[in-house]
Amino acid sequence: MSGSTLTKDKPTPAPRTGSANPFVAMTQNLRESGIYIAFVVVVLLFAILTDGLSLSPTNITNIVLQYSYVLVLAIGMLIVIVAGHIDLSVGSVVALTGAVSAQLVIGNGQPWYVGALAALAVGIVIGVWQGFWVAFVGIPAFIVTLAGMLLFRGLTLFTLGNVSLSPFPEQYGKVATGFLNGLIGGNGYDAFTLLIAALAVVAFAVQQVRTRVAKVRYQQVVDAMPLFVLKIVAVAAVVMAFAWQLAHSRGLPIVLIILAVLILAYSTIMKSSVFGRQVYAIGGNLAAAQLSGVNVRRVNFWIFVNMGFLAAVAGVIFSSRSNGAQPSAGNGFELDAIAAAFIGGAAVTGGVGKIQGAMIGGLLVGVISNGMQLLGVDQSLQSVIKGLVLLLAVAFDVFNKRRAGVR
Template sequence: MNAIAGVRDLLTRNMRQSGIFIALVAIVALFAILDPMFLSSRNLTSIVLQYTYILILAIGMVMVIIAGQIDLSVGSVVALTGAVSAVVVIQGGAPWWAGVLAALVVGLLVGAWQGFWVAYVGIPGFIVTLAGMLLFRGLTYVVLDNVSLSPFGGTYYEIANGFLNGLFGGQGYDVFTLVIFGLGVAGYAVSQWRTRRGKIAYQQTVESMPLFVAKIVVVAVVVMWFGYQLATYRGLPVVLILLAVLVIIYSLVTQRSVFGRHVYAVGGNLHAAQLSGVKVKRVNFWIFVNMGFLASIAGVVYSSRVNGAQPGAGNMFELDAIAACFIGGASTSGGVGRVGGAIIGGLIMAVMSNGMQLMGVSQAVQPIVKGLVLLLAVAFDIFNRRRAAALR
């Protein structure tokens, strides 16, 4: 009975995060039952390769949403940065790294442009980025002269399509992939243990030790199973390493840095943040610069994945990124959200898209399902806030 009570207490105290984990597991289980090929090594690798750029966008978007803003332009920025990279590498004959650098510079400039109008002129982010969505899409057409450019080939193509394998050998599976995933699990366990000790030191409530150990074991089993599936196909995708590095960095930035605390403060209570000495304009400026930077990384990954640049690239990417954040627990009113939650929300979107494609669901039906899931996620957020207000 104590274990059951502990589980119930854990779920109640962390409803927003535990709910999306349960939803992800349920959706994966549903598609695995409906189509046994869903959990195949080939399909799991395909999910990683096809949806990483949305997850990268979600990392930046969740910070924007936490600060109480929104960015509708990221899909157009993905197209523009990919186009600039294509012109530099394909038309100009420059090395792959020059194309990547050019894309990153353009992304930073775009972010600074939008951050200036939001932070220092005072125009709402919704309006600025809506204008940016049109502006940067038009610039994409100008840069590409209304034609597609391809192929990149070489190292640039390997950014989103390459694999690291064979470094440690292995018969029928890649040992290097398993080692990397094993290190990831060990790092997660150490991080959770240190977090638990910190909460105990500050006399905060923590789950029982058996429940804590069970959580670590479950995560370890799932992660290592996923790593084994990748190891038995083609090994560790290069783009997955990039995503993991970004998740770690931005998790630390949002949870452990002064800037991260200021982002939460601005979104949670703007007036209180101003009275506390938080430089609100500077925070708003830099969250848009950061969004432009991450959108440029997503632009490089996407253009590498499709091995070219098209004027219509990135269409509706902003909606997928925003949906990932809200499904992952971000609040519509700002001040709430986590990078990990946005990643889980993005995975839910990716799993649904991939599963429906495997089952042959009509392209007309797929956005209907995604829209309903987003609506339910926002309704869940509103229910939680009302419930919390009633308990106070």
């Protein structure tokens, strides 16, 4: 009876908030929140320098349309980098998949969806090809994808006959330039966009509460309640302000819906699936992952298949926005995707990085580029500034690891 009484009266442990080591907690907060703070600062800086033009409804819509393909590539590149690899071929894959789609739709008169599906199929085949050499033959991804960059660029030139093809039919163009704006309010704004944004905020809040409850149940570290509420309110405010601007322009971009679905899907995969945990394990400690029974070859293979698929999605989006296919399409896209992943918090050595961080990193690069264009900054100086931003982001990662004692 005594044992039963003790069990019954045992108090429920209070949720653990923060970290026992203040420096570790500060380092974690800087690593996870620093990119968000930097993004807000950059947005406000360009808003001041451009007298609010950078935050106008039209400009915000243009940023979404112009940099959506980079964000799609950044999702796949983040997963590749977390596993300790790199992919230098994605720009050429974007060009080749767009060229295949153009040849079928423009050159042979096939329906627009046939071209899009063919592009996705080609991207998957490319991923299988590169995944085979990396995972089963054992050639480093840097070499395989460097060869792929040259190989797929050559195939692009062959597919197009070294000439551009345009234009695509209107339906194909809507993939990257279409809008959903069926509920226009009396004051000239799109109520549908605001409704979708509000539903997204509610879903985010519910997901955060469920995650917190689960962590408390298993006695894991959680944020203090005021900070937890503040985060949800801050995200809600940003999302609704963003939606308000879109609603006063042309409505909800179709490409933003595609991007949102990809972000939600891959965030869930990387956070909650066995595959996602295995990717982090391989990048964090390859030997330990092998000893724990992770099939490293299989995981690496599917990482590159997935990268090929996402590069094809980006190829469809880019060719849709360009309204055609060009032999030079995709030049430098791999650098933009890599920059987005590293600026968003991915570690150079692998094992660290989040989809959300890569998205903010890509948006940060996009906002900087867009802001400098609005200010009339010379193109050469824009490249210099973006290069410095990437260098500082990686230096910050290295600095945090050294201060935390990670070798």
